[in-house]
Amino acid sequence: MxxxxxxxxxxxxxxxxxxxxxxxxxxxxxxxxxxxxCPIDSNTQDLDTQLRSLCEKPNPQYANAVSLLNHFLDDLGQTPSESTFNFLVVTLAKSKEYNLGLRVYHKMRKVEILPRFLSLAALIECYVYVHKPKLAIGVLGLMLKNGYKVNVYVVNVILKGLCENGMVVDAIKFFWGLDMKEVMPDIVSLNTLVRGLCRDKKVQEALDLRFSMEKVVNFAPNSYTYAILMEGLCSEGRLDDAFGLLEEMREKGLEEDVVVYSTLINGLCNKGYVSRGKELLNEMLEKGISPSVVTYSCLMYGFCEQGKLKETTMLYDDMLERGIQPDIVTFTGMIGGLGNNGMAKKAMELFNLMISRGEKPGNITYNILLSALCKEGLSDDAFQILKLMVEKGKTPDVITYNTIVKGLCESGKVEDAMTLFDSMLGDEAYVLPDVRTTIVLIRGLCQEGYLDKAGEIHNKMVEKKSLVDIGTFTVLIGAYIKAGEVVKAFELWKQLHQLNLIPDSITYSTIIDGFCKLSVLNIAKGLFLRFRKKGYHPTAFDYNSLMDALCKEGSLEQARRLFQEMLDGNCEPNVISYNIIIGSTLAAKDLQSAKELLIDMPQKGLKQDAFTFSTLINRFSKLGLMDEAKKLYARMNASGLTPDVTVYDCLLKGFSLHGETAEIIDLLRKMAAKGIELDLRLTSTILECLCNISEDINVEELLPNFSQKKSEGFSIPCSELLTMLQTSLPKLQSDSAL
Incomplete structure (x- = not known):
């Protein structure tokens, strides 16, 4: 029994x-x-000793330990002890050998050994870091079923895994599903969720969660919580709200630290408020808070973007004096900032300084510098950097080559670009070109007028059945249409269908726009209708191209019908759509319709841009409706938009036509105060206005001083032209009287 x-x-x-x-x-x-x-025999003890010794520091051999485990289990049929199995799982997880840890765990299951609490906690960590957070939650359930008490560390590991795998909604549900009596979340829990929401562009939800935590759990955020929220707000451009959180911190008695300050400085610099960022740095120093390399890197990048090298140098020197060493991110950011501001030579000097200091730049840094050099046509310097890159043991990638090919094409050196492209296709190439390389090269050749050569390369790639896609076809078709070679364009259109390539919206838009610009509207309209019947949905760009061409042809009613189509829901009109119709409506002297369209724009959530105002002011001035023109000019300034010379030219001509001398002088003074530079057309208009002014007015005393800078298109300096203008007034007035 x-x-x-x-x-x-x-x-x-x-x-x-x-x-x-x-x-x-x-x-x-x-x-x-x-x-x-369960007695342990001598063989098991020997196996345990060997496995544990392989995991000992300072030179652990984790992979060898797992291989040895597999050998004993699979080949010799020997099994290590339960404690050694658990030791291996925990040790591998702590050493971030997560995949190896999972392999050991699966072996444990195979030989029917039950994992202990620490092993299960390590298993959760392994699943999180191999991007399988739902399996980690499953292990958590296993821990609870085994009667183990789950601690907040395990919970935070799962929250982190869910958030970092784009499952922040699941993380929130998991969090609120916890039994707060069994496990109480801590500040790490809050910060993990807040960071996950901010990374997922859900900043408002992160702010709401912070309030909920304070109310429900009575859990107050710390300075790091505030720094995360500030970073999220800054990324959305909500700088005022970010600084509002700073004030809230101070009210709650929390001290700002270097992370908080660096976050705000970065936000300011990204929006171009670098001087304000420098003020915050000074504030930090006054409070005795030591800035970090991140703080300085943000500011130096910002100043480099604005071309303020003096300020950048001062910050760099100050950084070194404080014992803060610049890192690769600092240098790369500064090089990128200089390159974006058209100072590639200065960027190269900084790069050389970086090399001399023993820094080892990666491909990203090299590619940023190469891009800057190529944009400015410094191809010789770019090739020197490419050579140095290889000498330093860095393998150029396809981005490197595409950067140089693009730079060479943009600087007109298409022959050098072709040579480089051919070398990439060679047997000893460091890297093969991709479709992007072909597109860049073909576009460069087309822009320089080498359409035949672009066609040859395209055909060569088609024959090889490589390095071509719908993008290469689109570029070449657009170039042929622009050059008026319609037959070749349609041959390519036929060829892409033979290759079973599917035209995308860019292809359709390119073709329609090309025929509109050629004023071949019958074909453009026919294609527009044909493409739409095939299920293609025209974009605002397509509608605008066709409407603009129709308006220039004088077919305003057809353009209006297309615009009404957009309003009816076929496609949301944009500011350009309104500008085209408003301009054409005013040209047809339909003032009422133009005013209605102007009122309709804000109702559609669209703001009038500088072109809108310029068009309206131009038309109203030509029609002699100066009161309307002045109101529009005032609204334009109130909107923060900068009037161009066309606006001033139209206003001056309109005032002159109606003999409004006071308005002319007032506008000239406003122009001078704004530092408007006179070009030849605007200067000629001013001279005409002065010719029509009464002899009783001493214009010489009223005329303001304009900028002394030389404007584009000027053959003589502004100062000399203005002197000539002022000294010639009596003669001009005399000639006008005659």
Whole structure:
């Protein structure tokens, strides 16, 4: 009877392992393991010793340990002890060898060894870092079923895994589903969720969560919480709200630290408010808060973007004096800032300084510098940097080559670009070109007028059945249409269908726009209708191209019908759409319709741009409606938009036509105050206005001083022209009287 019971118990034990981790089976496992001793033989002890020794520091050999484990289990049929299995899982997780840790765990299951609490916690960490957070939650359930008490560290690991894998909504649900009596979240829990929401562009939800945590859990945020929220607000351009959080911190007695300040400085610099960022740095220093390399890097990048090298140099020197060493990110940011501001030579000097200091730039830094050099046509310098890159043991990638090819094409050196492209296709090439390389090269050749050569390269790639896609076809078709070679364009259109390539919206837009610019409207309209019947949805760009061409042809009613189509829901009109119709409506002297369109724009959520105002002011001035023109000019300034010379030219001519001398002088003074530079057209208009002014007015005393800068298109300096203008006034007035 006793033997029968014992056999039954053993049978139940093995049956339990057929469904491992089932709660109702845990009793048998625990009972069996507690009543039947499991002696460790000498072979097992030797295996345990070997496995543990391979994991000892300072030179652990984790992969060898797992290989040895597999060898003993699979080849020799020997099994290490339970404690060694658990030791391996925990050790591998701590050493961030997550995949190896999972492999050991699966072996544990295979030989029916139950993981302990620390092993299960390590297993959760492994699943999180191999991007399988839902399996980590499953292990958490297993821990609870085993009667283990889950601590907040395990919870935070799962929250982090969910957030970093784009599952922040699941993280929030998991968090609020916790039994707060069993495990109380801490500040790490809050900060993990807040960061996850901000990364997911859900800043307002992060702010709401912060309030909920304070109310429900009575959990106050710390300075790091505020720094995360400030970073999220700054990324959305909500600088005022970010600084509002700074004030809130101070009210709650929290001290700002370097992370908070660096976050705000970065936000300011990204929006171009670098001087304000420098003020915050000074504020930090006054409070005794030491800036970090990140603080200085943000500011130096900002000043480089604005071309303020003096300020950048001063910050760099100050940084070194404080014992803060610039890192690769600092240098790369500064090089990028200088390059974006058209100072590639200065960027190269900084790069050389970086090399001399022993820094080892990666491909990103090299590519940024190469892009800057190529944009300015410094191809010789770019090739020197490419050579240095290879000498330093860095392998140029396809981005490197595409950067140089693009730079060479943009600086007109298409022959050099072709040579480089051919070398990429060679047998000893560092890297093969991609479709992007072909597109860049073909576009460069087309822009320089080498259409035949672009066609040859395209055909060559088609024959090889490589490096061509719908993008290469689109570029070449657009170039052929622009050059008036319609037959070749249609041959390519036929060819892309033969290759089973599907035209995209850019292809359709390119073709329609090309025929509009050629004023071949019958074909453009026909294609527009044909493409739409095929299920293609025209974009605002397509509508605008066709409407603009129709308006220039004088077919205003057809353009209006297309515009009404957009309003009816076919396509949302944009500011350009309104500008085209408003300009054409005014040209047709339909003032009422133009005013209605102007009122309709803000109702559609669209703001009038500088072109809108310029068009309206131009038309109203020509129609002699100067009161309307002045109101529009005032609204333009109030909107923060800068009037161009066309606006001033139209206003001056309109005032002159109606003899409004006071308005002319007032406008000239406003122009001078704004530092408007006079070009030849505007200067000629001013001279005409002065010719029409009464002799009784001493214009010489009223005329303001304009900028002394030389404007584009000027053959003589402004100062000389203005002197000539002022000294010639009596003669001009005399000639006008005659």
């Amino acid at each position: 006793i033997i029968t019971k014992q056999i039954s118990k053993i049978s139940q034990f093995f049956q339990a392992f057929q469904e491992p981790f089932n709660t109702k089976n845990l009793f048998f496992i625990k009972y069996f393991s507690s009543t039947i001793p």
